[in-house]
Amino acid sequence: MQLTGAQALIKSLEQQGVDTVFGLPGGAILPVYDPLLDSTIRHILVRHEQGAGHMAEGFATATGRPGVAMVTSGPGATNIVTPIANAHMDSTPLVVITGQVATASIGTDAFQECDITGITMGITKHNFLVQSAQELPRAVAAAFHLATTGRPGPVLIDVPKDVSQSLMDWWYPTSVAEYDLPGYRPDVDLDEDAVAAAVALIARSQRPVLYVGGGTLKSHASAQLLAFAERTGMPIVTTLMARGAFPDSHPQHLGMPGMHGVYAAVTAIQRSDLLISLGARFDDRVTGKVSAFAPEAKVIHVDIDRAEFNKVRRADVAIQANVAAALEALDASGATPRNLDAWWGEIRSWQRQYPLVYDVPATDGPLRPQHVIESIARSSEPGTIVASGVGQHQMWAAQHWKFEEPGTWVNSGGAGTMGFGVPAAIGAKAGRPDRTVWCIDGDGCFQMTAQELVTARTEGIPIKVAILNNAYLGMVRQWQEMFYDERYSEVYLSADLPDYVKWAESMGCVGLRATNLKEMDDVISEANEINDVPVVIDFRTDVTEKVFPMVAAGASNDDIMVHPSQRGAK
Amino acid sequence: MNAPEPFAGVISHTPVRHHILSVLVENKAGVLARIAGLFARRGFNIYSLAVAPSEGHARFSRVTIVVDAESAPLEQIVGQLDKLVNVVSITDLAPKDALERELLLASIDLDDESRGAVLDAVAGAGAAIVDVDAGRVTAMLAGTPGACDAFERSLEIFAGVELHRTGRVALPRLGRTVSERAES
Numbered sequence: 001m002q003l004t005g006a007q008a009l010i011k012s013l014e015q016q017g018v019d020t021v022f023g024l025p026g027g028a029i030l031p032v033y034d035p036l037l038d039s040t041i042r043h044i045l046v047r048h049e050q051g052a053g054h055m056a057e058g059f060a061t062a063t064g065r066p067g068v069a070m071v072t073s074g075p076g077a078t079n080i081v082t083p084i085a086n087a088h089m090d091s092t093p094l095v096v097i098t099g100q101v102a103t104a105s106i107g108t109d110a111f112q113e114c115d116i117t118g119i120t121m122g123i124t125k126h127n128f129l130v131q132s133a134q135e136l137p138r139a140v141a142a143a144f145h146l147a148t149t150g151r152p153g154p155v156l157i158d159v160p161k162d163v164s165q166s167l168m169d170w171w172y173p174t175s176v177a178e179y180d181l182p183g184y185r186p187d188v189d190l191d192e193d194a195v196a197a198a199v200a201l202i203a204r205s206q207r208p209v210l211y212v213g214g215g216t217l218k219s220h221a222s223a224q225l226l227a228f229a230e231r232t233g234m235p236i237v238t239t240l241m242a243r244g245a246f247p248d249s250h251p252q253h254l255g256m257p258g259m260h261g262v263y264a265a266v267t268a269i270q271r272s273d274l275l276i277s278l279g280a281r282f283d284d285r286v287t288g289k290v291s292a293f294a295p296e297a298k299v300i301h302v303d304i305d306r307a308e309f310n311k312v313r314r315a316d317v318a319i320q321a322n323v324a325a326a327l328e329a330l331d332a333s334g335a336t337p338r339n340l341d342a343w344w345g346e347i348r349s350w351q352r353q354y355p356l357v358y359d360v361p362a363t364d365g366p367l368r369p370q371h372v373i374e375s376i377a378r379s380s381e382p383g384t385i386v387a388s389g390v391g392q393h394q395m396w397a398a399q400h401w402k403f404e405e406p407g408t409w410v411n412s413g414g415a416g417t418m419g420f421g422v423p424a425a426i427g428a429k430a431g432r433p434d435r436t437v438w439c440i441d442g443d444g445c446f447q448m449t450a451q452e453l454v455t456a457r458t459e460g461i462p463i464k465v466a467i468l469n470n471a472y473l474g475m476v477r478q479w480q481e482m483f484y485d486e487r488y489s490e491v492y493l494s495a496d497l498p499d500y501v502k503w504a505e506s507m508g509c510v511g512l513r514a515t516n517l518k519e520m521d522d523v524i525s526e527a528n529e530i531n532d533v534p535v536v537i538d539f540r541t542d543v544t545e546k547v548f549p550m551v552a553a554g555a556s557n558d559d560i561m562v563h564p565s566q567r568g569a570k
Numbered sequence: 571m572n573a574p575e576p577f578a579g580v581i582s583h584t585p586v587r588h589h590i591l592s593v594l595v596e597n598k599a600g601v602l603a604r605i606a607g608l609f610a611r612r613g614f615n616i617y618s619l620a621v622a623p624s625e626g627h628a629r630f631s632r633v634t635i636v637v638d639a640e641s642a643p644l645e646q647i648v649g650q651l652d653k654l655v656n657v658v659s660i661t662d663l664a665p666k667d668a669l670e671r672e673l674l675l676a677s678i679d680l681d682d683e684s685r686g687a688v689l690d691a692v693a694g695a696g697a698a699i700v701d702v703d704a705g706r707v708t709a710m711l712a713g714t715p716g717a718c719d720a721f722e723r724s725l726e727i728f729a730g731v732e733l734h735r736t737g738r739v740a741l742p743r744l745g746r747t748v749s750e751r752a753e754s
């Protein structure tokens with residue numbers, strides 16, 4: 001069967017089981033958009049290519065399947081660079097297809113030419129510049145294989161226009177051997193000696209902590225984690241990337257560690273004698289000052305990526321494996337710590353002394369952002385998915401939303417990309433239309449990618465957006481207040497400009513506003529009643545509210561600053 | 571204040587704790603850029619790098635990289651390099667286990683006064699004369715990096731020296747088993 005490269009590309013995506021593609025056409029990718037008309041694949045037309053990338057990320061995080069985005073060459077390709085970098089930092093499986101100028105024009109500065117494989121070399125797991133139509137099926141199959149196996153990540157396929165226009169004899173790889181990836185071996189054999197060494201360390205430990213990172217979600221290890229945790233009775237912390245990997249309601253769960261972590265979670269790590277890192281990477285936002293991080297702890301480091309071992313913190317035992325396999329092996333060998341009663345006694349006292357708190361909101365406003373989040377959470381059904389932007393609102397969402405299952409928290413962790421929230425929420429809802437999807441956003445973030453609400457309305461993707469409108473680039477304002485003598489430089493945004501309600505309405509969404517507690521309850525109920533179009537709520541929150549606890553950048557976790565109302569007690 | 575010396579960020583002497591990575595890569599467009607880019611963005615120093623098609627197989631090339639194991643732990647360098655999809659295998663050779671060789675070409679001005687000293691230096695290093703004309707001579711030395719260093723230094727006193735070195739290539743020394751090599 002003879003097909004054009006474009007037809008072969010679409011057919012290859014269908015072979016991979018792709019049902020949704022986020023994108024926006026243009027000259028170099030035009031040929032590919034034609035066979036799309038005849039395909040079962042749903043294409044979601046975005047308003048900016050950054051939106052396509054973040055939607056694909058939200059889709060991937062919520063569904064556990066790779067997200068797919070397709071854009072044209074030149075500016076289309078550069079517009080999606082930020083999501084690619086974001087996915088690279090957060091190990092999100094993504095396949096990005098870019099159009100490219102015809103092979104004969106490459107290197108001539110042709111119209112809308114840009115070296116996107118060069119640009120994305122350092123921010124993709126791998127990329128391909130496809131040289132012939134005959135090679136397209138292999139490139140697609142290999143891209144999905146790379147994106148989803150081992151440590152997942154973004155893969156880019158650059159398709160020159162003449163490649164998509166020329167004819168090929170249809171074929172599709174039927175085995176990994178045909179992918180032509182002689183240097184790629186994602187499967188690793190579990191090292192029995194390392195497992196035995198880990199079991200021995202666990203057996204000696206009196207103050208262990210399970211330090212759960214995003215790799216636990218990526219390897220679908222929540223069931224294994226629950227079994228291992230309950231059998232051993234160890235305390236658990238889940239990083240920003242791992243929220244939802246272990247139920248927040250579980251009594252062994254201490255919450256999130258790190259710069260804005262729960263006091264007990266941060267302190268348990270600091271005092272631990274054994275850290276069992278499960279798909280975490282000792283990010284500086286978790287460790288604080290590395291030399292002062294968990295100074296007495298031995299480290300068992302489980303990761304599928306061996307380059308993570310000893311990168312930041314020396315591991316006493318390194319187990320190269322996916323988290324699920326490692327936990328099963330540890331469980332099978334009966335790894336058990338010593339009696340943890342004394343340890344739990346200490347932890348419980350930290351929890352009692354320093355719970356997450358915030359000031360009680362005044363009835364007539366302004367609203368407290370944490371209270372808004374808790375109120376939305378309380379009114380939401382189980383399994384609701386939450387996406388967020390980047391800033392204070394993100395930290396409050398991570399702290400105050402109670403996550404109970406994997407795939408319910410969609411956020412930009414490693415890159416901290418403002419504007420991630422709205423498109424990521426749309427992507428999540430496109431992938432999980434059965435779920436309610438909230439985006440907890442900041443006013444600054446919202447202004448970066450809000451145009452995608454037009455996409456959401458057009459495509460019938462009814463997400464709900466809560467803007468925690470503090471009129472500021474709040475997180476930066478917080479740093480200037482605390483570390484720059486309250487010298488506020490370029491952080492004021494205004495609460496009223498833009499008018500978020502009108503803006504929402506102009507995009508075909510329902511726009512609501514709440515300035516006091518009564519309005520807050522009313523608009524949340526109203527939003528929950530609306531299931532056909534997107535809803536945007538402008539919550540007027542306290543400008544001066546800060547995220548606590550906080551470990552200052554570069555400081556030791558021992559110098560954690562708790563909420564002002566808890567100071568003095570310490 | 572005077573303008574400070576520009577920071578080059580590269581090293582021009584053999585690093586004290588260097589290692590030789592013999593890297594088998596797929597012969598695909600952009601592979602060298604991927605390796606170079608990885609070293610640059612991770613802050614690993616390359617001292618020298620040599621590339622050529624590998625034994626028998628048009629599909630693969632062998633890249634010999636001398637890395638500065640002071641700039642980053644070797645484990646990190648190897649671990650990150652191994653993640654490049656086009657990298658098929660990496661053999662890490664400690665200097666004591668490696669047979670290292672390098673090629674040096676040097677052209678030198680010759681006049682009646684310097685002729686004797688230049689030819690002595692060439693002969694002393696065991697280099698060969700491979701090209702001559704009325705006023706210049708080109709010598710070639712294939713040898714250990716140390717021998718090349720010494721020859722290069724011995725030429726410093728002459729005029730008009732133009733010198734190129736290939737960067738080194740290496741193979742494991744014979745007479746040691748693979749497992750012995752892995753353990754050391």
Ligand SMILES: Cc1ncc(C[n+]2csc(CCOP(=O)(O)OP(=O)(O)O)c2C)c(N)n1
Nearest residue numbers: 391392393416418442443444445473474475
């Ligand atoms: C694209 C991008 N630019 C700049 C930053 C730096 N930054 C981090 S948080 C933040 C403020 C975010 O403001 P807003 O969305 O209003 O959230 P808030 O902190 O007020 O909740 C900024 C500017 C960033 N993370 N991403």
Ligand SMILES: [Mg+2]
Nearest residue numbers: 442443472474
């Ligand atoms: Mg704000």
